[in-house]
Amino acid sequence: MKKILPLLILLFLINNISFAQERNIARGAEPGELYLTGQWYGVYNPIWPAYYDTLQTAVYRITENGKKLTLQYNANYFGNPTNEMIPDYILADATTGVLYSVSHYSKNSYPYTALWISFDYGKNWIFREENIGSKKYYPANFNGLIYQGGGAGYISNDYANSWDLLHNQNHIYISESLHDKYKHIGISGSPPYYPYTLFFTDNFYLTYTELLIDPEYVFGQIWGRFPDVYRGGLPGEVYVSSMFPEENYKATYKVSFSADTGHTFRHVYVSEQFDTQGPFPVFMSDREPGVFYIVKSYQVEDFNPWGHHTKVCIEYYRDYGEILEAVFCHDITKNYEYEEIICDNTTLLESSVHQKNIQLQWINSADNIRGYHVFRNNTRITNQMLTEPVYLDENLPNGNYEYYVRTYYEEGCVSDSSNHVRENITVGVKEINDLEGVKVYPNPTFSTVTIETNNFSKVEIYNIFGQLLQTAKTRVVDVSTFNAGVYFFKIFDIEGNSVVKKVVVVR
16 A cells, blocks of 8 residues: 655655754764764656655664664554554764664554664664653663663663653753763753753753753754754863754854753754755764764655655764865665775875975875865864875974874775884984975976976976886986876985975876
């Protein structure tokens, strides 16, 4: 029998995040790990309005900060939630591989809530309980600890096997557990407009304190999207997300960060404007301090049969939004299997000393590079991503230095240079002579290459994979037997200093 449900209504039900911290995204127990629920694919017959014959929902596990997405579990959206786990809202605690799923549905004209649990990263699900009414669940940042709200507050220390009553209060807000065992932070207001208030509690809202949020950081409910609150990677760190109205019936999505438990905030992410067609950004903080993600889901139209499948893009931010580290997109077709995203790891790094400065240059022949960052002694020293393969580290005190380069590719890949370089600054000991003026010509070439420099010792010639092909001690190098392509000439002076030049051989 065909399942009849208008497409627009269904998208609203699945893709919007509800009040009281019910999310289709959760951070996992490990850094760089997320879980996501939502549509996988749908098939509908070619009449209008569009009716579904098939609609599959799924649980996805995202690892390596968004690089890898695997489909853990799927079910028919129109299935029976009392007999089968239908992916809806997803929760996780601090136990590796443990997830909770919460579903709301109607039965016998009454609302019901079901709770399921998985101990194997969402692959298999065990039914825990069914309650009449709309119950809310709040996992804590500890193994096996989960709260239940909705009429009263309950606590379980054994993965929802049993519950103990905490209190009969009903004022439990959008809630996120903090780093201490019984402390939560919540957010509430009078939707759709501000002001909104942060709530802090150490006894699951039996008592709490309040802190008003500046309306610059929280507006209210727009298109069914309510503000939300999240813990950061360190005690005292708090994020809030909120939709903001813009002109022409558009909106922006903003995320703000506080390092002092909500007393002061600053924006760390502001989306481009979008309308009701989306895609709607969704935020989640990582367990690693300063790391967070913006997840966007798209529907890609399919034909033969007519329908759609889901595409998920994960924006991976570091340094509290200062660096967009990578963007990974996954096209989750009906026969989806994860395919490893391969990063070119052939960036070859070279260095030379200029009195109190260290000159870095590197080789990477790929044509899909977004840019580079330079790391000194395991600390990033470039504020802006570099677009040229060269960097001068200036005015350094005497000492030992180790460098590597991180390369960022258009597909979202990130890789470190295949080698580290080490240099020592001792003024007057090692200086470059004439290497800054080295020239190679003609370039491109098909026969020979001439090296022009006043201080020449030898040249080493490498291919694009960093393999040494030839060493020559003449200034004129014969390349007539080389295949067409890019080569790198590492030119040395008599003191052992070097510079790398790229040469193109044509045929």
